[in-house]
Amino acid sequence: MKAAQITGYSKQLNVAVAETAKPQIQPNEVLVRVKEAAVNPLDLMNIDGSVKLIQNYAMPLTLGNELAGIIEAIGSKVTNFVVGDAIYTRLPVIKIGAFAEYVAVSSAAISQLPTNLNFKTAAASAxxxxxxxxxxxxxxxxxxxxxxxxxxxxxxxxxxxxxxxxxxxxxxxxxxxxxxxxxxxxxxxxxxxxxxxxxxxxxxxxxxxxxxxxxxxxxxxxxxxxxxxxxxxxxxxxxxxxxxxxxxxxxxxxxxxxxxxxxxxxxxxxxxxxxxxMFVRASAEQLREVSSVIENNNIVPAVDSKTFTLDEINDALRYVKEGHPQGKVLLSF
CATH class of the missing domain: 3.40.50.720 (NAD(P)-binding Rossmann-like Domain)
Known part of the structure; x- marks a missing residue:
């Protein structure tokens, strides 16, 4: 599969799209096929090492903190999701990696898509x-x-x-x-x-x-x-x-x-x-509470009209940094 990675912290935007193995899931995880991933200022901080004293990552690091996608496989201990479920998530801080075609993520970090959102607007919400x-x-x-x-x-x-x-x-x-x-x-x-x-x-x-x-x-x-x-x-x-x-x-x-x-x-x-x-963490329980507020108030987060592919990751990051986007910037898979 393709994944956008860095091999070390840098002030330069030199993220590379590499071919990597599809992740193997643990008993408490699900395998998600990524549909949309949001690009955030936090991703720039992950690249330049601004938050490495809070969370220092092993290299190479697949970037990306939030996504929406479809579950393709389920670990043996996961009971509250099924294959085909549409989910969204802020990935756990210790195991990010949304800028990839597939992600293995703990079921304790994901929630069903709010009923009033699609993959794009859900990826902009978590x-x-x-x-x-x-x-x-x-x-x-x-x-x-x-x-x-x-x-x-x-x-x-x-x-x-x-x-x-x-x-x-x-x-x-x-x-x-x-x-x-x-x-x-x-x-x-x-x-x-x-x-x-x-x-x-x-x-x-x-x-x-x-x-x-x-x-x-x-x-x-x-x-x-x-x-x-x-x-x-x-x-x-x-x-x-x-x-x-x-x-x-x-x-x-x-x-x-x-x-x-x-x-x-x-x-x-x-x-x-x-x-x-504060430094936000993943939580399925809290994400369900967020979903309720989104649904009850029919909140549809703004998404910038300019979208990018995974191969355009550096352009997307530069746009977040310098381009004054009107809403969340997305990578579409």
């Missing part, structure tokens, strides 16, 4: 859906009646975070570009700020939670609008010591991440709030 679910339920422990702000929430993360947050009873405020305003409001956002005409830090205050999608340069503004005792959770700025502890990393990494995240923790203390960082 990673962001689980990120939003884990952020709201596990990291922030958000409660009905509280307020959430998502700066830069007009992208693929916001597409699922907004309705998931609304389903929990939160008031949701989003900032982003003007062209995404109507879609965000239709998804359930209570307030939308156009970042080109409004500075959110001059408009908002006493927010319970911020989910940061923009990175370290924006943290000062984000901290300034959170009420005392509130929380900021970053998807981009970087880990701190608490992340390393919660993730079960060894002591030397806890020390390293403690040093790297000291500035973020200091900024948070100055504002009277807490700082956190």
């Amino acid at each position: 990673l962001t859906g689980l990120t939003a679910y884990q952020a709201l339920h596990e990291e922030l422990h958000a409660k009905a009646g509280e307020t959430l702000f998502i700066p830069g929430g007009s992208g693929s993360f916001g597409q699922l975070a907004i309705p998931l947050a609304k389903a929990m009873g939160l008031t949701v405020i989003v900032s982003g570009n003007a062209r995404a305003k109507a879609h965000a409001l239709a998804s359930g956002a209570d307030q939308y700020l156009d970042y080109q005409t409004e500075n959110y830090w001059e408009t908002l205050s006493q927010v319970d939670y911020v989910i940061d999608t923009l990175g370290a340069t924006e943290l000062a503004h984000e901290f300034s609008i959170i009420k005392p005792g509130g929380q900021l959770l970053s998807l981009k700025a970087g880990p701190n010591k608490q992340f390393a502890v919660d993730y079960g990393l060894p002591k030397w990494k806890q020390l390293l991440f403690g040093l790297a995240g000291a500035k973020f923790d200091w900024q948070a203390r100055q504002a009277g709030v807490t700082y956190g960082f």
Whole structure:
């Protein structure tokens, strides 16, 4: 089978499409024929080694974190799926590989396709859906009646975070570009700020939670609008010591991440709030919860009109990095 692989971490986009053996499944796994795989900023981080202190991969590494496809074989201990099932998944962090014609994946990481989605839109849903679910339920422990702000929430993360947050009873405020305003409001956002005409830090205050999608340069503004005792959770700025502890990393990494995240923790203390960082994991149970919200709200994530084949993987990665896509970028098999 064909698979898009790297042989070492690199700042260059030199992913190669190689011929590899079709994977053999373990008793708890299924073999999936990939129909669509989503290309994410996380894939760029897997290539350049940005997250190797969190998860360091053996080489060669088949890239790709989320997909939709059809089950072609089932392990002896798998009882809740059958051959022919259409599934989607955020692959387990320790065993990625969506950019391939076939993938062996644990049944504990997959879910049936939501009934209102096809392979393309489902492939665009798993990673962001689980990120939003884990952020709201596990990291922030958000409660009905509280307020959430998502700066830069007009992208693929916001597409699922907004309705998931609304389903929990939160008031949701989003900032982003003007062209995404109507879609965000239709998804359930209570307030939308156009970042080109409004500075959110001059408009908002006493927010319970911020989910940061923009990175370290924006943290000062984000901290300034959170009420005392509130929380900021970053998807981009970087880990701190608490992340390393919660993730079960060894002591030397806890020390390293403690040093790297000291500035973020200091900024948070100055504002009277807490700082956190997260790295999303696979979960079939949570993906089923995400599916329910998708179906009940008829959420159809945006997919960019420009699609790529596996042989065009470097073009797809470059487009994600530099091309300002309007929705998830997909590899179609």
